[in-house]
Amino acid sequence: MYRVSDEEIDYILNDIKAHGVVLEDLQYNLLDHMCCIIEEEMSEEDDFYKFYEKILPRFFKQSLKELQEETDYLLTFKHYYAMKNILKISGITSALLTLIGATLKTFHLPGAGITIVLGGLIFSLIFLPLMIALKFKDEAKRTDKIVLSIGFLLGIMVSMGIIFKLMHWPYANFLMRWGLTFFVFGYVPIYFLSRIRRAELKFNTTVNSVLMMACGGMLYALFNLGYSNDVKNSIAASYDFMNDNAKELVAANAKLIQTNSAKSEVNDFHLASSELYNKIEDIKVFLIAQVEGVTLEQARQMSLIDVENYNDNKIIRRQFESATGDFSLAALMDDINDYNSRVSKISPEQKERLIAVEKLQLKNTVVSVLLHQLSQIQLEVVTNENAYLNEVSRQ
Amino acid sequence: MHIHKTLMYICPMYSSELIKGTLKTIVLNLLKEKGKMYGYEITQKVKELTDGKIQITEGALYPTLHSLEQNGELETEKEYIGKRVRKYYKLTKQGRVTAAERINEFADFMNTMKFLLDLEPKMG
Numbered sequence: 001m002y003r004v005s006d007e008e009i010d011y012i013l014n015d016i017k018a019h020g021v022v023l024e025d026l027q028y029n030l031l032d033h034m035c036c037i038i039e040e041e042m043s044e045e046d047d048f049y050k051f052y053e054k055i056l057p058r059f060f061k062q063s064l065k066e067l068q069e070e071t072d073y074l075l076t077f078k079h080y081y082a083m084k085n086i087l088k089i090s091g092i093t094s095a096l097l098t099l100i101g102a103t104l105k106t107f108h109l110p111g112a113g114i115t116i117v118l119g120g121l122i123f124s125l126i127f128l129p130l131m132i133a134l135k136f137k138d139e140a141k142r143t144d145k146i147v148l149s150i151g152f153l154l155g156i157m158v159s160m161g162i163i164f165k166l167m168h169w170p171y172a173n174f175l176m177r178w179g180l181t182f183f184v185f186g187y188v189p190i191y192f193l194s195r196i197r198r199a200e201l202k203f204n205t206t207v208n209s210v211l212m213m214a215c216g217g218m219l220y221a222l223f224n225l226g227y228s229n230d231v232k233n234s235i236a237a238s239y240d241f242m243n244d245n246a247k248e249l250v251a252a253n254a255k256l257i258q259t260n261s262a263k264s265e266v267n268d269f270h271l272a273s274s275e276l277y278n279k280i281e282d283i284k285v286f287l288i289a290q291v292e293g294v295t296l297e298q299a300r301q302m303s304l305i306d307v308e309n310y311n312d313n314k315i316i317r318r319q320f321e322s323a324t325g326d327f328s329l330a331a332l333m334d335d336i337n338d339y340n341s342r343v344s345k346i347s348p349e350q351k352e353r354l355i356a357v358e359k360l361q362l363k364n365t366v367v368s369v370l371l372h373q374l375s376q377i378q379l380e381v382v383t384n385e386n387a388y389l390n391e392v393s394r395q
Numbered sequence: 396m397h398i399h400k401t402l403m404y405i406c407p408m409y410s411s412e413l414i415k416g417t418l419k420t421i422v423l424n425l426l427k428e429k430g431k432m433y434g435y436e437i438t439q440k441v442k443e444l445t446d447g448k449i450q451i452t453e454g455a456l457y458p459t460l461h462s463l464e465q466n467g468e469l470e471t472e473k474e475y476i477g478k479r480v481r482k483y484y485k486l487t488k489q490g491r492v493t494a495a496e497r498i499n500e501f502a503d504f505m506n507t508m509k510f511l512l513d514l515e516p517k518m519g
Binding site: 023025026029030031032033036058060061066074 | 454
């Protein structure tokens, strides 16, 4: 009987390792098995290396690595049935929670947010990842494994984006926009092309592609939902109307002042009014410049209809509400208080001429509403002045 | 349904579909009879017992042995032969229970198949 020498053992072991078998136990099992075959079947005259090459193909169909892969496969998926059960339970739970959450939200009942978020998180962090793992096991073709996994990953991205959007968390738009873009324009065509040529899948593939394209496309159209153009035009028109009225009053006041300029109170009142009026004008120009990213000169030429980010609330929060400069909310409040104290000195009995700024909500709003409110204050300032000047003229 | 590519036998006599899924039963039963065995010994024993009608391939045997070991059905003993290490497999307590279950299940299956395919005359 032939005895396999130590050098030959090293040779076999190295060859097994070189073929991609990494599990040590498996390496030693195969080594012993090969040595047994050689010792049983090889005659003294045979050449060891030639004989080894001859018996090696018995172990596999294409390469020795198959044994490692098959072992990994059996070890990894021993929890296959547990995974399927979790998949079922998490799927049903997330569907129920989402339904309950949506119902609560529709009727403005408490607990809506947490229920929807829980449903969405179970869906995107347990259900979809398990689907990826199971598809990897169940699908026979490598392309199918990869294509379907990418689809589920994008699904995770979009559903996380929807949860973030519902909860007003940051990066919601980023997740939704890019998740949907890649899903509709990348994944669906790849899914379609990779399956359509297989006769047995043709019908299902077509139906699924159309469904995914339709749902994805509708979501895509939904997520950047703003006002219709008609509504936007009417908002801009009301803003212009208010500003035009204020400007007419400014012109009318200028004429009235000329006839009453001898009185020092009139000049004091006019000074207080025009300082606040111009200050607010500057703030409005500053806000438009900030949200549109243009210079102050360009912003001065723009009206609300030209402002594309009319729903912005982030930039104004940073640059106006919590800022400290000349064009901040704090500076505006100081100026309004100053105006009120000057006006109450001149006409102490007329409380309605004071600006009741506390009745306005200048915080936590969007830029179009903020601009409207600022114009309202301007309008009140010039109306007060007009009333005062008319009163003085009659005396 | 997934059919993994290497889980096949070289079996001159039977189609691989026919005996697919019985490898675990064969291994467990053999170990129940013989106590402890190593991989090569198992392949030779099956070949000998079936006159070469069923030949287990290494590609199917070792992954199955590793998976049975991981699941706690088998335990191992190592024997050092020079630079070689030989792994002997034997049934654990749980493995003995599984072996009995598998064998009963298969016996029952064979009876059902006999009846289904009308291979032996029915009584009465």
